[in-house]
Amino acid sequence: MHSNRCSIRCPHCQERAATMTSRALSPLVREIYFQCMGIECGHRFVAHLGIVRTLVPSMHPRDDVMLPMVERRTNDIIVARTPNTSAPPPGITQPAARQPVPPAFN
Structure with a gap:
């Protein structure tokens, strides 16, 4: 049985x-x-998990979350969607793609 939980190995042993x-x-x-x-x-150790890019845009995007939209890479892991989530329901349109705004540096 395959677990959806993320796993990691100890860097020492x-x-x-x-x-x-x-x-x-x-x-x-x-x-x-x-x-x-x-x-x-x-x-005992601490790790960071970071979201780095978008493969398919969210149907509920947040204004404070800016991720680059990139084409799929050859080494990306592709997970098939179930038929009922592969397209929005009739009458629902995809949100327009937003261009990321770089942060202002003072």
């Missing part, structure tokens, strides 16, 4: 690491606390 807790740093970045499951290792 390569045993599975379990998520202890996590917290949102922004809408695009999450900090995740891990503990190695290797009894003789016990390493």
Whole structure:
């Protein structure tokens, strides 16, 4: 059986690491606390999970979330959509593509 949970290995002993807790740093970045499951290792570490690009735009975009829209790359993992989510319901149109606005630097 395939799990949808993200997994990571300990960088030292390569045993599975379990998520202890996590917290949102922004809408695009999450900090995740891990503990190695290797009894003789016990390493605890922190990782960041970041959303980096858009493959298919959201049907409910937020004004404060700006991600580059990129073409699929040859090494992207493609997950097939179920037939009932592959297209919006009749009468619903896709939102217009928004151009990302770079942040202002002072």
